[in-house]
Amino acid sequence: MTSESAGHDVRRELRNRVLVLTVDNPPVNALGVVVRRALSDAVEAAEQDSAVDAVLLIGAGRNFIGGADIKEFGKPPLPPSLPVVCNRIEACRKPVVAAIHGAALGGGLEIALAAHYRIALADARLGLPEVTLGLLPGAGGTQRAPRLIGAKAALDLMLSGRHVGAREAFALGLVDRVGETDDVLTEGLDYLKALLDAKAPVRRTRDADGLADPVASRAAIEAARAETSKKSRGLFSPLKIVDAVQAALELPFDDGLRHERQLFLQCLDSPQRAGLIHAFFAEREVLKAPETRHAKPRAxxxxxxxxxxxxxxxxxxxxxxxxxxxxxxxxxxxxxxxxxxxxxxxxxxxxxxxxxxxxxxxxxxxxxxxxxxxxxxxxxxxxxxxxxxxxxxxxxxxxxxxxxxxxxxxxxxxxxxxxxxxxxxxxxxxxxxxxxxxxxxxxxxxxxxxxxxxxxxxxxxxxxxxxxxxxxxxxxxxGVCDGFIGNRVLAVYRAAADYMMEDGASPYQIDRVVREFGFPMGPFQVSDLAGGDIGWATRKRRAASRDPKQRYVQIADRICERGWFGQKTGRGYYLYPDGARTGKPDPEVEAIIDAERERASVTPRTFSDEEIMRRYMAAMINEGANVVHQRIALRPLDVDVTFLYGYGFPRHRGGPMQYADTVGLAKVLADIREFAQEDPVFWQPSPLIVGLVERGATLASLNHTA
Incomplete structure (x- = not known):
C-alpha cells in the first residue's frame, strides 16, 4: 500500500510497514460519520494488506480525538456506528496502537480503549465525560474500561466526567506508556517498533483482567451505587453507568455490549439528556455577543x-x-x-x-x-x-x-x-x-x-x-434595567414564593419542593445564606417607586426588623445554632407568618407540592420571557445560562426557558392565566409567550436571533 488518502477526515500513510492513520477533522477531530467510515475501512484494508504489519492511530492538530461530533446530536444515526468501529479496531489481527496527545475524550477514548496498546504524551487529557450530557459511554467504554483498570477506577472516571493527565492515566493502567517528547508520530512509531521487535501479541481489552477479583469489583459497584443514589439528585444517567459496569462484571463481553447499548438508548431518550445537551450548546452560544464578532478587545x-x-x-x-x-x-x-x-x-x-x-x-x-x-x-x-x-x-x-x-x-x-x-x-x-x-x-x-x-x-x-x-x-x-437578567427574574419568582407563604404554604415546604425539583437550595435558604439585610435594603430603596396596586408581603421585613439576617446572625427564616451551616425550622418565624396573615386578612389554605412548583416556575418563565421580549437578554438561552451558572437551576432541565419548552408554552400560559384570576396585577402574561403560543412556536426558535 502506498501513501494515499482515505477521505478528507482520515489520512493513510505507510511507514516501514506500519499504516499510520491520522484523524484530521478540525477543530477537535470529532468522530463524525466520515471519520467513522474512514477508520473502519482503513483498519479493514490494513488487515488484508500483506505490506502492513501494524496500525498506528494518531490525531492531527492539537488533539487525538475530542469525542462525538456534536453536529450529529439529535439526528438519525448514520452507519457505521461508533460501537461497530471500536469492535472492528479491536478485532484486527494485526497490532493497533493509539498514540494520544491532547484530548482523548468520550468516543475518542473509547477508540483508544479498542486499540491493543496505548501511549500518551505529556499533554494528553483522557476522560469519559458523557455523564455531563446525560449519557453514558455507549461504544464499549463501560465494558472495556472496568476490564482494563478495574471497576472502582472506571466508575470514578465515568461518574465524575473528569479528565486525567498522562501520568495518572499510566498509573491507572489506562495507557501503557508515557511519551518523552511532544512528537506524537515519532513516539507512536518508536513504541510500535519496540512492540514488533518484541513480537508483542495482539492484546484485546475485552480480555483484560481488571475484574478478576469479583468480590472487590462487586464491593466497588455497590459503593458507587450507594454514593450515586445519594449525590446524583434524581439524575438518570449516573445509575445507568453503574448498571452497565455491573453488566461488565456479570455478563460475557458481547452481552455486556448489548446491555450497554440498551442503557445508552434509554439515556438518549431521556428529557434530561435534552436538557443537558441544551446547556452544553447554550454555554458556547452565549459567547457570541454582537460586539465580540466585530470588535477587538483592549489589552x-x-x-x-x-x-x-x-x-x-x-x-x-x-x-x-x-x-x-x-x-x-x-x-x-x-x-x-x-x-x-x-x-x-x-x-x-x-x-x-x-x-x-x-x-x-x-x-x-x-x-x-x-x-x-x-x-x-x-x-x-x-x-x-x-x-x-x-x-x-x-x-x-x-x-x-x-x-x-x-x-x-x-x-x-x-x-x-x-x-x-x-x-x-x-x-x-x-x-x-x-x-x-x-x-x-x-x-x-x-x-x-x-x-x-x-x-x-x-x-x-x-x-x-x-x-x-x-x-x-x-x-x-x-442590557440595563433594575436587576439586569438574573436579579430581575429572581425578584419576581421570589415574590411568587412570598405570596404562597402568606397564603398558607410554609417556607420550609416551599424550600423542600424547590430542592426536590433539583435546586441546591430553596428561596428562603438562599435569603438566609446571602443575608436578609441585602434584600431588605433593596426593598426599602424601591419603596417609593413600588406600584401601590402590587401586592407587598411584609413577612421578610418583620424578620429583618428583629435583626435576624440569616446564617451570619444565627437565625433568619431558619435557626442556625452554634454556627451551624444547615438551618432548622423556627417556630417563632411561623408565629410571625401567622400574625402577618392575620394583619393582611389572609385565610391560609393548603398548597400541594405540585402547585408550588407550577407557580414558582410560571413566575420565573414569565419574567424570563419579558427580559427577552425587552431585549435585556438577547435570546432565551442567555436567560438559561444565567440561571444555570448563577442561581443553581438544575442543569439537567436546561434552564427555565428550555424547561418551558419541555413542559409546553401553552401549558405555562394556561397556568399564568389561571393564577391571574386571583391576582391580575402580578400574573400578566408576557407578550412574548402569548405571541409564541399563537404561532405554535417555541422559545428555542429564538435562540439564534442575536
Missing part, C-alpha cells in the same frame, strides 16, 4: 479593584488566580488591611485543605498591592468598582476614576441593580464604562453578567468577554 495587563469587602476581595482573588496584577483601593489603611485579610483568608483555606502551598500563596500575593489613593491607578488598564450599592457613592468613585485613569482604561461597575447608564453619564468617557456583575463568592461562582449600557464602545464589551475567558467565567450579555 488588559493590570487591574484595579475599588473596595476590599467580601465582593471586592473575591473579585481580586479571581483576578490574581488568572495571573493579573491587582491594585486594591480602600478609604483608609484599616480598611485596606481588612481587604488584604479577606484575600488571605481564601488562600489560607486552600492551604488548610492541602490545595495550595505557602510559597504559592506568597507568589500570588506578590501581584497584589494596596493603596488609599486613586492616583495609584494612573497606569491601570481596567478598574472594577465594588463599593456599597448606592448611586451617590458609586458616582463619587467614578468621578475619581475619570480624574486619574489613563485614556482607554476600562471602567467597570459591579453593581447588582443600579442604572449603569446613569453611572456612565456622570463621567466624561461613557464609552469606557461597562457593568461586570460578579456573583458571590466572586472567586468561585462562574457567572459574569456583562451589562451593556447605551453609550459603551463595542471594544469595551469585547474586553469584558475576553476578561471572563481569562477568569474562566461564563459571560452573559445583559
Amino acid at each position: 488588559i495587563s493590570s487591574v484595579g479593584v475599588i473596595g476590599g469587602g467580601t465582593m471586592g476581595a473575591g473579585i481580586a482573588v479571581a483576578l490574581l488566580d488568572a495571573g493579573l496584577p491587582v491594585t486594591m483601593i480602600e478609604r483608609d489603611d484599616a480598611s485596606l488591611a481588612r481587604g488584604r485579610a479577606n484575600i488571605e483568608k481564601v488562600y489560607d483555606g486552600l492551604i488548610a485543605k492541602g490545595r495550595m502551598t505557602a510559597d504559592a500563596k506568597a507568589a500570588v500575593l506578590a501581584r497584589w498591592s494596596g493603596s488609599t489613593s486613586y492616583d495609584s491607578l494612573v497606569s491601570t488598564d481596567l478598574v472594577i468598582e465594588a463599593v456599597f450599592e448606592e448611586m451617590v457613592i458609586k458616582q463619587a468613585v467614578f468621578a475619581e476614576l475619570d480624574r486619574v485613569c489613563k485614556p482607554g482604561a476600562v471602567l467597570a461597575t459591579n453593581t447588582s441593580y443600579l442604572d449603569i447608564d446613569a453611572i456612565a453619564a456622570s463621567v466624561s468617557r461613557p464609552g469606557d464604562v461597562v457593568g461586570l456583575h460578579f456573583f458571590s463568592p466572586a472567586n468561585i461562582m462562574k457567572l459574569l453578567e456583562v451589562v451593556v449600557p447605551a453609550r459603551v464602545s463595542a471594544d469595551v464589551v469585547a474586553t469584558a468577554f475576553d476578561l471572563a475567558k481569562k477568569l474562566r467565567k461564563v459571560p452573559v450579555r445583559a
Whole structure:
C-alpha cells in the first residue's frame, strides 16, 4: 500500500510497514460519520494488506480525538456506528496502537480503549465525560474500561466526567506508556517498533483482567451505587453507568455490549439528556455577543479593584488566580488591611485543605498591592468598582476614576441593580464604562453578567468577554434595567414564593419542593445564606417607586426588623445554632407568618407540592420571557445560562426557558392565566409567550436571533 488518502477526515500513510492513520477533522477531530467510515475501512484494508504489519492511530492538530461530533446530536444515526468501529479496531489481527496527545475524550477514548496498546504524551487529557450530557459511554467504554483498570477506577472516571493527565492515566493502567517528547508520530512509531521487535501479541481489552477479583469489583459497584443514589439528585444517567459496569462484571463481553447499548438508548431518550445537551450548546452560544464578532478587545495587563469587602476581595482573588496584577483601593489603611485579610483568608483555606502551598500563596500575593489613593491607578488598564450599592457613592468613585485613569482604561461597575447608564453619564468617557456583575463568592461562582449600557464602545464589551475567558467565567450579555437578567427574574419568582407563604404554604415546604425539583437550595435558604439585610435594603430603596396596586408581603421585613439576617446572625427564616451551616425550622418565624396573615386578612389554605412548583416556575418563565421580549437578554438561552451558572437551576432541565419548552408554552400560559384570576396585577402574561403560543412556536426558535 502506498501513501494515499482515505477521505478528507482520515489520512493513510505507510511507514516501514506500519499504516499510520491520522484523524484530521478540525477543530477537535470529532468522530463524525466520515471519520467513522474512514477508520473502519482503513483498519479493514490494513488487515488484508500483506505490506502492513501494524496500525498506528494518531490525531492531527492539537488533539487525538475530542469525542462525538456534536453536529450529529439529535439526528438519525448514520452507519457505521461508533460501537461497530471500536469492535472492528479491536478485532484486527494485526497490532493497533493509539498514540494520544491532547484530548482523548468520550468516543475518542473509547477508540483508544479498542486499540491493543496505548501511549500518551505529556499533554494528553483522557476522560469519559458523557455523564455531563446525560449519557453514558455507549461504544464499549463501560465494558472495556472496568476490564482494563478495574471497576472502582472506571466508575470514578465515568461518574465524575473528569479528565486525567498522562501520568495518572499510566498509573491507572489506562495507557501503557508515557511519551518523552511532544512528537506524537515519532513516539507512536518508536513504541510500535519496540512492540514488533518484541513480537508483542495482539492484546484485546475485552480480555483484560481488571475484574478478576469479583468480590472487590462487586464491593466497588455497590459503593458507587450507594454514593450515586445519594449525590446524583434524581439524575438518570449516573445509575445507568453503574448498571452497565455491573453488566461488565456479570455478563460475557458481547452481552455486556448489548446491555450497554440498551442503557445508552434509554439515556438518549431521556428529557434530561435534552436538557443537558441544551446547556452544553447554550454555554458556547452565549459567547457570541454582537460586539465580540466585530470588535477587538483592549489589552488588559493590570487591574484595579475599588473596595476590599467580601465582593471586592473575591473579585481580586479571581483576578490574581488568572495571573493579573491587582491594585486594591480602600478609604483608609484599616480598611485596606481588612481587604488584604479577606484575600488571605481564601488562600489560607486552600492551604488548610492541602490545595495550595505557602510559597504559592506568597507568589500570588506578590501581584497584589494596596493603596488609599486613586492616583495609584494612573497606569491601570481596567478598574472594577465594588463599593456599597448606592448611586451617590458609586458616582463619587467614578468621578475619581475619570480624574486619574489613563485614556482607554476600562471602567467597570459591579453593581447588582443600579442604572449603569446613569453611572456612565456622570463621567466624561461613557464609552469606557461597562457593568461586570460578579456573583458571590466572586472567586468561585462562574457567572459574569456583562451589562451593556447605551453609550459603551463595542471594544469595551469585547474586553469584558475576553476578561471572563481569562477568569474562566461564563459571560452573559445583559442590557440595563433594575436587576439586569438574573436579579430581575429572581425578584419576581421570589415574590411568587412570598405570596404562597402568606397564603398558607410554609417556607420550609416551599424550600423542600424547590430542592426536590433539583435546586441546591430553596428561596428562603438562599435569603438566609446571602443575608436578609441585602434584600431588605433593596426593598426599602424601591419603596417609593413600588406600584401601590402590587401586592407587598411584609413577612421578610418583620424578620429583618428583629435583626435576624440569616446564617451570619444565627437565625433568619431558619435557626442556625452554634454556627451551624444547615438551618432548622423556627417556630417563632411561623408565629410571625401567622400574625402577618392575620394583619393582611389572609385565610391560609393548603398548597400541594405540585402547585408550588407550577407557580414558582410560571413566575420565573414569565419574567424570563419579558427580559427577552425587552431585549435585556438577547435570546432565551442567555436567560438559561444565567440561571444555570448563577442561581443553581438544575442543569439537567436546561434552564427555565428550555424547561418551558419541555413542559409546553401553552401549558405555562394556561397556568399564568389561571393564577391571574386571583391576582391580575402580578400574573400578566408576557407578550412574548402569548405571541409564541399563537404561532405554535417555541422559545428555542429564538435562540439564534442575536
